[in-house]
Amino acid sequence: MVLPTAISFVAGVILRLSLFRSSLPEWLSTKTEVVTPLTSWSRAMEGLALHREGISPYSGDLFHETPLMLKVLGFISRFSPNTINLIFVLLDIIQGMILLRIANSFGKHMLLSQAARVKDFHPDAKNLLLRKEDLMDLQFYVIVAFSFNPYSISACLARSTAVFNNIILLLALFYMLKGNAILSAVFVAMAAYISMYPIILCVPVAVHYFLISRKGRVQYNDTTAGVSYLQIVGVTFVSLALMLLFSMLFVGSWEFIPSTYGFILGVPDLTPNLGLFWYFFTEMFEHFRTFFICVFQINAVIYTIPLAIRLREHPPFLFFMLLYTIGIFKSYPSYGDVGLIFSLLPLWKHVYQYMRNTFVSVCMFLVCTVFAPIQYYLWIYAGSANANFYFAISLAFSTAQILMATDLLFGFLKREYFLRNGEKHKLPDGTDAQIILDS
Template sequence: MAVILKYIIAGLVRFWLIHTDYWQTISNRVEIATPLNSWKRLIEGVYLYDNSINPYEGDSFHESPILLIFFHFILKQAPYIMPMFFTIVDLLTAYFLYKTSKEFVGLLEKNQEKNKDDIANESKSMLLQGSQLSEVPEYVLSVFLFNPYTILNCVGMTTTVIQNLFLSVSLWSAVTGYQLISCGCIAFATHQALYPITLIVPISILLADANKGCNKCSYIRTLLVFVLCWGFLIYISAYIMDGSYDYVYNTYGFILNVPDLKPNIGLFWYFFTEMFEHFRLLFVCAFQINALVLYVVPLTLRFRNEPMLLATVLITLSAIFRSYPCIGDVGFYLALLPMWKPLFSYLMFAYLKREFTLKHGTARLVDGKPAKLVLR
């Protein structure tokens, strides 16, 4: 009953704020709306498309053609449902994050019991109890529903709301072993914003664990399904645009080249406004490598046995280093942090410290004598 009450309150807050006089101000804030997710730009793209003008010929619309045609249909048929639509999508995201955390807690409890013999006797007290585990999904749900970042992201009616839904569904379906749903959702999120492509690595591991198939064939099959889904979305988008792939330059190209340097909460705009144009290509490549590929391999090698932690870290890094971030991206990864509540007392490198202490105990001995750390 308490969970249902949270949904009702959170939904009413979002729905009410969308209908206040502050909506216009909120939807135009640079912290909330970016050139990629702005409702204002989406409306402009729909208007151009409705008047038989290619919205990708200008420099104002950068969303996926699939979302373009979807919102074109909704706005033509029933524009009055938009506030309710965004509210429901945000509540669905909260629901799937809640379900994901419940599944994760169950897996965590099983793994903890399975590895109990490898834990030092003096560290047994660090094992998570039933009450500690059961409250984690409640925290995840509350943090997403009542975080001002996610509320404002929904009230601003940004398309990041839709991206977050697909990310949450992909995590839930990966934990529960639904390969096609997970790959399809992560493919759509990638088609929309590109950076979620990094999540195919933890998604592959989660699916392999859920389906008891931790082998190369399982990973390759997941990667193949993802590529096919993404390719299908690209083909459908081209079909919508009368067989033309020109939209790619104003979607993926816009994300990678970062031509719009209006202020936002990210790093790109400030750095490139201060830099000589002669070095732009070099630093664009360096920044995008940092955002897309630099952390994937080392983090995967270290946290391959904890794919949910790997996914959380990659989502966090993506929110920080993507070219056009918004507070909706931040709000999403903040909602995942309560799953790691047992690690909070070990910040930083929290996971590594707790893992070491579980195996070796809390005592620190050198040559049989108590050791201490002295800073000089």
């Protein structure tokens, strides 16, 4: 599968380069589904212009990138427009290379994890076990999902700064799979520094670290587990604190905090997007706003606890599910988040056969992707629709994401149940368990 993988990778790069020569990038850079106030390249350039004139970019309501990202974007902006386009294609190439490494490491991790748990599996579940041949084509499917993923392509063409966050998140997952929990925690801190929400990803990294550290031990207790978890959480928060300190030294004050993290939490900009915040808070009475902001924001983090308890033996899948929930419930989501999820989705292709709503989910994604710009045009430019039309598409898109996430979780848990109990397992009352699971 090496040659097909390489061809797909090169084809994806050529596709991006050719599309940059069209008018599509300019059109995509104005689409609220692709860029947000946090990831807009044009807003970033306006903030840089203020910074170069000696005016704080955080004094207004245009720039919401962190100070260290300001430094990175300032370096990139010095090149010509065509060179900047090439840089964003290069960033996508980096993402693809990391995805290849992730797919390779994930296959090894799954085989080792399965070998460690095989004694707990039911004798009749042999046909469900993963084999080396089943995982050899993972790299091909991951690269195809990334190279020809319209969401990833649109984020690249629009020069969305979400690609930087995606690279860091992929590095965090890669080093977690490699067993380097400390470096993974540092990358989680970097992702949290940029967009705040990824701070919850220190949980699967800590769980994975604990599972690795207990290998070979005959006995372990709650104290040992607590130390393991605290080590990773401590590394994450210390790394984040150091980055915040460097940021303060760079801009000379803490004024960037309200304009970055305060902006993410407070959601003052209600520009329409594919999220759930903007329409609700446009209609919200001001004296209820704080309460419902807390209710909406807690959705992005509250599922960490039940998922961590249920998936404590499967930290890579826990990492993916938390990444998925962040993309759904964050205050300013975009296609860049969806593209990252879809690129990682083939890692769990062995679960697809247990999913029940794949066709419905895919159709919903297609319909929403096509109709979102149409409804926005009818509302803003043609004046023949209103905000309800566009919000209906936003709501349907979020529903599609939730449907696919819950379906994937269901399929994963169903496969785990069959591994432990067999597909022909009988309940104590003699009922066929397969009938119960399918009902």
